[in-house]
Amino acid sequence: MAFHDGFVSQLVGRTAMLDRNGERTPVGRVVDFVVEHPEDSFPRVDAVAVKTREGRKLAPIADVKEISEDGTLLLSAPPTIDAPPDDETLYLVEDLFDKQIVDVNGRKVVRINDLELARTTGAMRVVAADIGVAGLLRRLGGDRIAPGLIARIPRHLIAWHNVAPLHDLNPEQIRLSVSHARLARMRPSDLADIIGELSAQDAARVVGSLDDEQAADALEHLNPERQRTLIDDLGTERAADIIEEMDSDDAADLLGDLSADKQQELLAEMDPRTAEELRELTTYDENTAGGLMTTEFVWIYPHRSAAATIQKIREIAPETEFIYYLYVTDQAKNLLGVLSLRTLLLADPDAPIHSLMDSDLVSVATDTSSEEVASTIARYDLLACPVLDPSGTMLGLVTVDDAIDAILPERLKRKLPRFTRHHQRSAEKAV
Amino acid sequence: MSEPDRSRSLDVRRAAARPRLARTLLMFFSVIGPGIITANADNDVGGIQTYSIAGAQFGYSMLWLLIPVTVALIVTQEMCARMGAVTGKGLADLIRENFGVKVTTIVLLLFVLSDLGNTAAEFAGIAFASPVFQQYIPFLTKYLLVPAAAIFVFVMVTRGNYRVVEKVFFAFCVVYLAYVVSGFVVHPPWGAVLKATVLPHFSPTQAYVTTAIAVIGTTISPWMQFYIQSAIVEKGVRIKDYPYSRIDVITGAIITDVIAFFIVVACAATIYVHNEHLAPGAHPLSVNTAGDVATALQPLAGKYASLLFAIGLLNAAIFTASILPLSTAYYVCEAFGFESGVENSFRQAPVFYALYAGLIVIGGGIVLVASDAFQNVIIFYSQVLNGVLLPLVLVLMLLLINKPRLMGRYTNNLAFNAIAWTTVVTVGGLTVLSTIQLIMNAGS
Numbered sequence: 001m002a003f004h005d006g007f008v009s010q011l012v013g014r015t016a017m018l019d020r021n022g023e024r025t026p027v028g029r030v031v032d033f034v035v036e037h038p039e040d041s042f043p044r045v046d047a048v049a050v051k052t053r054e055g056r057k058l059a060p061i062a063d064v065k066e067i068s069e070d071g072t073l074l075l076s077a078p079p080t081i082d083a084p085p086d087d088e089t090l091y092l093v094e095d096l097f098d099k100q101i102v103d104v105n106g107r108k109v110v111r112i113n114d115l116e117l118a119r120t121t122g123a124m125r126v127v128a129a130d131i132g133v134a135g136l137l138r139r140l141g142g143d144r145i146a147p148g149l150i151a152r153i154p155r156h157l158i159a160w161h162n163v164a165p166l167h168d169l170n171p172e173q174i175r176l177s178v179s180h181a182r183l184a185r186m187r188p189s190d191l192a193d194i195i196g197e198l199s200a201q202d203a204a205r206v207v208g209s210l211d212d213e214q215a216a217d218a219l220e221h222l223n224p225e226r227q228r229t230l231i232d233d234l235g236t237e238r239a240a241d242i243i244e245e246m247d248s249d250d251a252a253d254l255l256g257d258l259s260a261d262k263q264q265e266l267l268a269e270m271d272p273r274t275a276e277e278l279r280e281l282t283t284y285d286e287n288t289a290g291g292l293m294t295t296e297f298v299w300i301y302p303h304r305s306a307a308a309t310i311q312k313i314r315e316i317a318p319e320t321e322f323i324y325y326l327y328v329t330d331q332a333k334n335l336l337g338v339l340s341l342r343t344l345l346l347a348d349p350d351a352p353i354h355s356l357m358d359s360d361l362v363s364v365a366t367d368t369s370s371e372e373v374a375s376t377i378a379r380y381d382l383l384a385c386p387v388l389d390p391s392g393t394m395l396g397l398v399t400v401d402d403a404i405d406a407i408l409p410e411r412l413k414r415k416l417p418r419f420t421r422h423h424q425r426s427a428e429k430a431v
Numbered sequence: 432m433s434e435p436d437r438s439r440s441l442d443v444r445r446a447a448a449r450p451r452l453a454r455t456l457l458m459f460f461s462v463i464g465p466g467i468i469t470a471n472a473d474n475d476v477g478g479i480q481t482y483s484i485a486g487a488q489f490g491y492s493m494l495w496l497l498i499p500v501t502v503a504l505i506v507t508q509e510m511c512a513r514m515g516a517v518t519g520k521g522l523a524d525l526i527r528e529n530f531g532v533k534v535t536t537i538v539l540l541l542f543v544l545s546d547l548g549n550t551a552a553e554f555a556g557i558a559f560a561s562p563v564f565q566q567y568i569p570f571l572t573k574y575l576l577v578p579a580a581a582i583f584v585f586v587m588v589t590r591g592n593y594r595v596v597e598k599v600f601f602a603f604c605v606v607y608l609a610y611v612v613s614g615f616v617v618h619p620p621w622g623a624v625l626k627a628t629v630l631p632h633f634s635p636t637q638a639y640v641t642t643a644i645a646v647i648g649t650t651i652s653p654w655m656q657f658y659i660q661s662a663i664v665e666k667g668v669r670i671k672d673y674p675y676s677r678i679d680v681i682t683g684a685i686i687t688d689v690i691a692f693f694i695v696v697a698c699a700a701t702i703y704v705h706n707e708h709l710a711p712g713a714h715p716l717s718v719n720t721a722g723d724v725a726t727a728l729q730p731l732a733g734k735y736a737s738l739l740f741a742i743g744l745l746n747a748a749i750f751t752a753s754i755l756p757l758s759t760a761y762y763v764c765e766a767f768g769f770e771s772g773v774e775n776s777f778r779q780a781p782v783f784y785a786l787y788a789g790l791i792v793i794g795g796g797i798v799l800v801a802s803d804a805f806q807n808v809i810i811f812y813s814q815v816l817n818g819v820l821l822p823l824v825l826v827l828m829l830l831l832i833n834k835p836r837l838m839g840r841y842t843n844n845l846a847f848n849a850i851a852w853t854t855v856v857t858v859g860g861l862t863v864l865s866t867i868q869l870i871m872n873a874g875s
Contacts, residue, residue: 098528098535111768113532131768139532199519200667229667 005118007130008033008092009139014071016050016059018078028052030073032083033092035126039181041161044123048073049083049091056083061124092126095167097139100202101129104182105162107190109197114138116157129163132156166202180209188214192221195230204233207242216245224257231258231266240269243278247321249294249402252281256291289373290366292406293387293396296320299327300353302336307349313341322399324383328357335361335386335394363388366395370406377403464601465662466512466676468754470504470683471604473655474690475751476556477549477810479610479744480721481649482691485642486698487718487727490707491619491627492634494695496643497688500650503854504684507825510832510843510851511656512680515663516673517841522660522824523762525831535766538827541820543786546654546759548813550794553755554580555806556748558798559722563741566734574799576745581795584753585788589773596753603750607690609743614693616739617732619700628692644865650691651858653820656828658758670841697740698724701731756790811869818866822859829855 012031017024032049047058050073059079066074086094096112103110113135116128130138134153142150164179183191183206191210195203195218207215207230219227219242231239231254243251243266255263255278263282267275277295284290298320300309309326317323326344328337337357347356363386364373377385377400384397485493511522518525527535557580558573565571587599633639659680668676702724706715716727721744729737760783764771770780777784797809829851833842843851 098531108770111527113768136532136536136767140536199524199664200669201519225667229669232669 005116005127007135007138008097008115008117009135010143011067011071011073011117012093014073016048016073016075016079019065019074019076024074027075027078028057030071031056032094034058035090035092038090038126038165042120042125042127043160044125045092045117047081048079050079052079057081058083096129096165100166100198101158102164102166102179102183102194102206103131103158103162104164104186106158107186107194109194110158126160128157128159130155130157166198166205179206184210184214188217189221191218195222196226200229200233204230208234208238212241212245215242219243219254220246220250224254227254228257231262236265237269240266244270244274247294248277248281248296248396249292249398252278252284253286253291256282256286284366287370287406288366289364289368289370289385289387289398290395292370292373292398292402293366294321294399294402295396296322297327297384297386297394297397298323298325299329299333299394302328302330302352302354302357304353305349306344306347306351306353306356309344309353310349313344322384322397325397327386327394327397328353329394333394334392335363335388337361338386361386364398365390370403373398374403374407464679465659465666465668466508466679466681466683467604467686468600468683469508469655469659469662470680470687471607471690472600472658472751472754473504473650473652474607474687474747475549476552476559476721476744476748477814478649478691479556479694479747480724481642481645482694483698483721483724484718485646486695487702487706487716487724489634489639489642490699490703491624491696492632493639493643493646494624494628494692495631496646497628497692497695500647501684501688502850503647503858504650504687505681506847506851506854507651507656507828507858508659508680508684509677510828511660512663512668512676513673513841514828514832514838515660516668516670516676517838519664521664521762521765522657522828523766525837526827527766529831529834529837530827534827538820538823539763539766541816541823542653542657543759543763543790545813545816545820546755547790547794548809548816549652549654550752550756550790551797551806552810552813553748553752554795554798555810556721556744559720560725560741560744560748562722563725563729563737564745567738577795577798580745580749580752581791584749584756585791588753588757600750600753603746604686606746607686607743609739609746610690610693610697613728613732613736613739613743614696616736617697617700619696624696641865641868644861644868646691647858648814648818648821648862648865650688651821653817653824654755654758656824657762658754661758661761697728697732697736701736702727705731752791752794756787756794759790760784760787815866815869818862818869821862822855825855825859 011033014030016027016030018027028050030048031051033045034047034049035043036046037043045061047060048064050057050059057079058081059075059077060081063075063077063079064073065076068074090096092115096115098111098113100109100111102108110129110131112129112131114130115126116130117124118127119125120127132153132155134150134155137150137153162182164182166179183194186194191206191214195206198206203226207218210218219230222230231243234242243254246254255266258266267279270278281290281293281295284293286292296319298313298316300312304312313323313326324341326339326341327335328339329335337354337359338361339353339357343356362376362380362382364376366387366389368376368387373385376382377398382400384399385403386397387395389395514520514522514525520528523535523539526538554577557576561571561573561576564576587596663676698718702716702718709715716723718724718727725737725741725744728740761771763769763786764780764783767782769782771783772780775783797806801809829843829848832838833848835842
C-alpha cells in the first residue's frame with residue numbers, strides 16, 4: 001500500500017478500481033470505511049464501502065491491494081458484500097463525521113471534522129480525530145483552492161483512545177460501546193461538566209451508560225434542573241438505583257426538587273430503609289443543617305478496643321463516604337464523643353475507645369442555618385460537624401465541602417474541587 | 432416494594448392531580464418564553480418600518496394579509512420548537528450533523544452576513560428615534576444613544592444569566608404595548624378597520640405587491656428559526672411539556688401580529704388619511720424609514736403618539752440587538768465546534784467573542800460613521816441575503832423534521848406537511864421574487 005497516512009476526507013470520493021494483473025477497471029467510488037472494533041486504542045479499518053452501480057458494497061480490507069498517493073483504491077476482487085445498515089456497524093463518515101464527541105483527555109465536547117488514518121503494525125488504523133480548522137478546510141476542499149495552506153495551519157488532533165463518541169451509547173449495542181469505558185475514566189466533576197454541555201438526549205445516554213455509582217457521582221455535581229430532566233429520561237427504576245448510590249444529602253436535595261408523585265414513585269423503587277431515611281431528609285429545609293447532612297457516618301461503641309475498632313472500620317468503611325471522624329455513641333445512638341482516624345491509628349491497640357475520644361463536643365441542630373454550620377466548621381477547623389436531635393441522638397453529619405457548597409455563590413462553586421473526595425481518591429490510590 | 436407503599440404513592444398522585452388548573456398554569460409558565468420572546472424580537476426595526484410604510488402608503492388595505500402571515504409564522508416557528516424539544520439540539524447543530532460541513536458553511540456564511548446587516552439596521556433604528564427624544568432632552572443624539580445601547584447590550588448579555596435575561600426580554604415585550612396605545616390614540620374608524628382585516632383586498636399595482644411581499648418577508652426571518660429552537664433547548668423543554676410550548680409559540684405569533692396590526696392602523700389613520708385629503712398644491716408626507724413615521728406622527732396625532740412610536744422603536748432596536756449578534760456567534764461556533772459561551776474568557780473562545788463583538792461594533796459603527804447612502808447599501812444587501820437564505824433554511828427544516836431517525840413519531844403528519852410545504856413554497860417564492868425585485872429596482 002502506497003498510502004501511508006492521511007485523512008479519511010482525502011480518500012472519500014476517490015475511484016475504486018479492480019486490478020487484475022495490471023488491467024484496471026473502475027468499479028465505483030469510495031464512500032465510507034467500516035471499523036469493527038472501535039473500542040481498541042487505535043482500531044483497524046476492516047472494510048471499505050464502495051458505491052457501485054449495484055448499490056453500496058463492502059470490500060474487506062484484505063482485498064485492498066493498494067491505495068495510491070492520489071487516493072485511488074486498487075482492489076484484487078470486486079466488492080460484493082452488501083453494506084449493512086448504519087446501526088449495525090460503525091461507519092467512519094456516516095457515524096462520526098460532523099458528530100459530537102467527548103475529548104476524554106481535554107474534558108471537552110467537540111465536533112469531528114475529519115479522521116486521521118495511519119499504517120501501523122501492518123494495518124490501516126484510525127489514529128486521531130481532527131477537530132481543528134485544518135480539518136474543516138480540508139473538508140471544504142481547501143487543498144484544491146489553496147494548495148499548501150492547510151499544512152501551515154496548526155493541527156488540532158485528539159488521539160483516538162481519548163475519543164468517546166456520543167452516538168454509540170445505545171445499551172443494546174454493547175459491541176459498539178466504545179465510550180462507556182472511556183467516559184468512566186473521567187472524574188465525576190469533569191464528567192458532570194461534559195453532561196451539562198450535551199443535549200438532554202445525549203446526556204441521558206451518557207449517564208445511562210455509566211454504572212450506578214459513577215452515575216450517582218456525576219449526578220451529584222449537576223445543577224438541579226439538569227438532575228430533574230435526567231431523572232425523567234432515565235426511567236423510574238434506573239433513576240431510583242442511581243439516587244440510592246448518591247450521598248444522602250444530595251439525594252434528598254434532588255428528591256426535594258421533584259414533584260410529590262415523582263418522589264413517591266422513586267422512593268417506592270428503593271430499598272425500604274434508604275427510602276425511609278431519604279423521606280425524612282427531604283422534610284428538612286435545604287438551607288439548614290438538616291438539609292445539608294448526610295446520614296452515612298461511622299459510629300462506634302466506647303468499650304471496644306482501638307484494634308477491634310480499626311477492624312470494624314475496615315468492614316464498614318467501603319460503604320461510607322466520610323470516615324475521618326468516628327463518632328462514639330451508646331446503643332440508642334446518643335453521641336458521647338468523637339475521635340479522628342488519626343488518633344485511632346496512632347493509639348495503643350488495646351486502649352478502649354472511651355479513653356481516646358474527645359467528649360468536648362461541637363454539634364448543630366437540624367434547623368441550624370447553613371451559614372452557621374459553615375462558621376462553626378470554620379471556627380473549630382473541622383472536617384465535619386455532627387447533627388443532633390434535641391435529645392442528643394446523632395442524626396447525621398455535615399461535611400466541610402457540603403457546608404462550603406451551601407454558602408458559596410454558584411459561579412465560584414463550580415471551580416472548586418471537592419476536598420474530601422479528592423482526598424479519599426488519593427488515599428485509595430496510595431493503597 | 433411493599434403494598435402499603437404502592438397505595439400511598441397512588442394517593443399522593445391522585446392528590447397532586449386534583450388542582451388541575453393550578454398545575455396546568457404552573458407548567459405553562461415554566462415553559463413559556465421562547466415563543467413569545469422570539470416572535471416579539473421579530474418585530475424589529477425592519478419590521479416596524481415595513482408595517483409603517485404599509486399603513487402610510489396603502490391605508491387599511493393590507494391588514495387582511497396579517498392573518499395568513501400569522502398562520503405561516505406559527506407553522507414555521509412550531510416546527511423549530513418541536514425539533515428543539517425532540518432532539519434537544521439547535522438548528523445549526525442539526526444542519527451540521529445531517530447535511531455536512533459544506534451546506535453548513537454556506538448557510539452560516541450567508542447567515543453571518545445577513546445578520547451583520549440586520550444588526551446595523553437595529554442600530555439605525557436607534558438613530559432614527561433619536562430626533563424625537565432630542566425634542567425633550569437635547570443631548571440624546573445618536574452619538575450618545577447608539578454607543579450606550581451597544582454597551583447596555585454587551586453588559587446585560589455577558590453579566591446576566593439566561594433566567595435574568597429572559598425576564599428583561601419579557602419587559603421588552605411589554606413595551607411593545609406602546610404601539611397598541613398609539614393605535615388607539617389616533618382614533619381610527621374601527622368599523623372600516625375591522626372590515627379591512629377580514630376581507631381580503633388586492634391591488635395589482637407593483638408598489639402594492641412589493642410592499643405585501645416585504646410584509647411577509649419581514650415577519651418570517653431566517654434568524655428566528657435558529658433562535659427559537661435554541662431557546663427551547665436552553666429552556667430544557669421536553670416533548671411531554673411540548674403542548675405548552677405550542678401554546679407559547681402560537682401566543683407569540685399572535686401577539687406579534689397584533690402589534691403589527693396596530694402599527695399599520697396608527698400610520699394608516701394619520702399619514703395615509705392626511706395624504707388622501709391633501710389641499711391642492713401641498714406635498715404629501717413621504718415615509719421611507721421608521722424615523723420618518725415618528726416625525727410625521729407629531730403634527731398629525733400629537734407629540735405623545737410620536738413619542739410612543741419612538742420609544743417602541745428604541746425598544747425594538749435594543750431588544751433585537753441583544754439577541755441577534757449573540758445568537759449568531761453561538762450558532763456559528765456550535766456548528767463548527769469552536770468554544771462558545773459568555774462564561775469563557777476571550778482567550779478560551781476567541782472566535783465566539785470576535786464574532787459577537789464584531790457584529791456589534793461594525794453594526795453600530797456603520798450607523799455612526801457611514802453615510803446614509805452606505806447604510807442603505809448594507810441594509811439592502813442584508814435583505815437580499817435574507818431572501819436567498821430563508822428558502823434554503825425552510826427547506827432544510829422541512830427535510831430535518833421529516834426524518835424519522837431524528838424525530839421519531841414527531842415528524843410532520845401529512846396534513847401538516849401540506850400546510851408547511853405550501854407556506855415554505857409561498858414564503859420562499861415570494862422572498863425570492865422580492866429579492867429579484869429589490870435588485871432590479873436598485874439597478875434601474
